[in-house]
Amino acid sequence: MIRGTVLLLSLWLGYGSSLEAREVPDVIVGSKQFTESVILGEIATQVLRSRDIETQHKDQLGGTRFLWQALLTGEIDLYAEYTGTLMEEIFADRLQGRRDLATLRRVLAGEGVLMSEPLGFNNTYALGMPAARADRLGISTISGLREHPELKFGFSNEFMARADGWPGLRQAYRLPHRAVIGLDHDLAYRGLASGSLDVTDIYTTDADIQYYSLRVLQDDRGYFPDYRAVFLYRADLTGRQPAVLPALRQLEGQISEETMIAMNAEAKLDKLPESQVAAGFLRKRLGITADSRRVGLSTSLWRHTVEHLTLVGISLAAAILIAVPLGILCARRPRLGRLVLGGAGILQTIPSLALLVFMIPLLGIGTWPAIVALFLYSLLPIVRDTCTGLRDIPPSLLESADALGLPRFARLRLVELPLASRTILAGIKTAAVINVGMATLGALIGAGGYGQPILTGIRLDDKGLILQGAIPAALLALFIEGAFEFAERWLVPKGLRL
Known part of the structure; x- marks a missing residue:
């Protein structure tokens, strides 16, 4: 079991490393988890591509704090934000009620971030x-x-x-x-x-x-400030890619409120892809023929499947390598075992979104923070069932092993683990099924997987897109159930199966 897990982990790590090595864009654009932000992200992406700048759009990355932290850590290079959000949410304590753009620019510059001129509309x-x-x-x-x-x-x-x-x-x-x-x-x-x-x-x-x-x-007391749309970008981006700033300047003052409402309607009500909506705006308004890069259903499904399997495979393999030895330790040292199980239980109770947020400053956004979060959630069922399986072995069987003169490690490998294998596999299966469902949340931080079409479908009220993620995820869970049934026949001694 352990050797197979090591092999699986090595294969997935090799795949993930080669995948990351192939994708090194010049600029990474981010967007929040609502339609307008995704459209603005697509507009920026396509404008940069029209200048032959290799650009990647990581869309639907959650809320304001997700994007702001990702910008500060360099996980993304730019994203669309609103002046009201900056003044009232991110820098409320530092601006002390001042709402002028000059002060806001100075505060942003102190964080290594620059701001474009307003794009033209107020979305308060x-x-x-x-x-x-x-x-x-x-x-x-x-x-x-x-x-x-x-x-x-x-x-x-x-x-x-x-x-x-x-x-x-x-x-x-x-x-x-x-x-x-x-x-x-x-x-x-x-x-x-x-x-x-x-x-x-x-x-x-x-x-x-x-x-x-x-x-x-009507906001009859004038509570809400103006929320003028702007682009925030890292100050070092102008040095790395000098063509970025002239490209973004083409968009300043070009999007009216009526235009933005119409684009939101095309995406939300007419069900047009955001990339197509952005391309249409750039063609009509600026005369730019942009590369919208539409992806077919089969290509999209394959990519999401690979991403989802990567999240589940690496996190589960790592959890098996760590949790099975911890379960053995719990069975051998009951007092220490209570602490280990208690710690694993606490990890299980941390809300998934909170855990993902905690991971961003350490690991950024993308695949790895999602993998670490899934790994932590996988520990409890495997540790608990490994410990339970070893403790439930009848003492008479262990005495027989001792009577044969088996060393302690040999007794563990040849007697205890085979006898507990059915229970251990049940814990691993539980962790695997949990991972399949929890991995859909990885889309909130750019990890992809089946959660991507689900989030998009919820945002656009498109049941077809939701099913594109929900059905494969359910089928994957059923496949895992069947795979563990087969594995049980191979790993569990025949006498125990009978």
């Missing part, structure tokens, strides 16, 4: 609710919500925690609502449509406002 936060319900209740402003504490509020998870989000908004308007839930931004729209929510946060350039017939409530 707002609160929205179904227009029919707003009309019935006579609500047209945010202040009007105070008279209706029965309304159900649901905000995006990022808005719930932002300095310029719900906590400050509730205080500024003295809103009495306390039972507020956090959820994915795109799912909130469906909550409004189904009637399970009454009010949510929206972006003023969202195509969903018209699609779901929402009323944008």
Whole structure:
């Protein structure tokens, strides 16, 4: 079992290393996990490619903190951000209420980051609710919500925690609502449509406002600042790739609010790929014929399969190499074993998104932080079942082994591990199935896999895309179940199987 695991780990590590060696782009563009950010990332990517700059777009990398940390650590070179987010969320404590771009540029420069001129549109936060319900209740402003504490509020998870989000908004308007839930931004729209929510946060350039017939409530106290779209890029990028800055300058002031809303609608409502939407804008507005690089279904499915197997294969193989010896230690040293199992149990309780965030400063974004997170989640079932399998061996069998004069290691290898093999395999199988499901979250930090089409499908309300990730993931889990059934016939002694 151990030798096979070592071989599997070596093959996957070799594959991962060769894959990374082949992909060395000049510039890496990032984008957040919402449609507009992905479109802006595609626009920047295609503009740079039109200047013969080899550019990679890592899309849907989560929220503001994911992208900001990735930019600081050099995992990405540029991404689209909003001035309001920078002033009220990232640098609120350092700007001390100042909202001028000159001060913001100085603070950014201190972090080794430069900022483009605004792209032309303002995508500020707002609160929205179904227009029919707003009309019935006579609500047209945010202040009007105070008279209706029965309304159900649901905000995006990022808005719930932002300095310029719900906590400050509730205080500024003295809103009495306390039972507020956090959820994915795109799912909130469906909550409004189904009637399970009454009010949510929206972006003023969202195509969903018209699609779901929402009323944008007037910010009558001027709480939300301007959120002018800009590109942030690393200061060292201009030295490494001097052609980047002139390329980005072509976009400054070129995207109006109407244009951005139309592009969001093309992606969200007309189901056009973001790369195609970006290419259409560049062709019409700037006369640039861009390379949109559309990927076919079979190619996409193959790439996601390889990425998913890489995440699961490396993390599971590493977990087996570490967890089986730890399980043996737990069985041999019960007191120490309780500490080991307790530590593994604590790791299992850490929320997956939090663990991924913790990994970014250490390992950046991409494949490796996801692999480490999956490895940590795999430890508990393997350690626990290895320990349980060894402890449950009847003492009479161990006494017989001692009577034969077997050394301690030989007894472990020839008697104890074979007798416990069925239980150990059950723990490994549990860890493998957990990994298949958990690996879908790796798409949040650019690790790819089946989570990529699932996240895109949720964002675009496209059930077909969701199924492109969900069905292969389910089939992979079933395949693993069958593979372990076969492995059990090979690894578990025949007498135990009978």
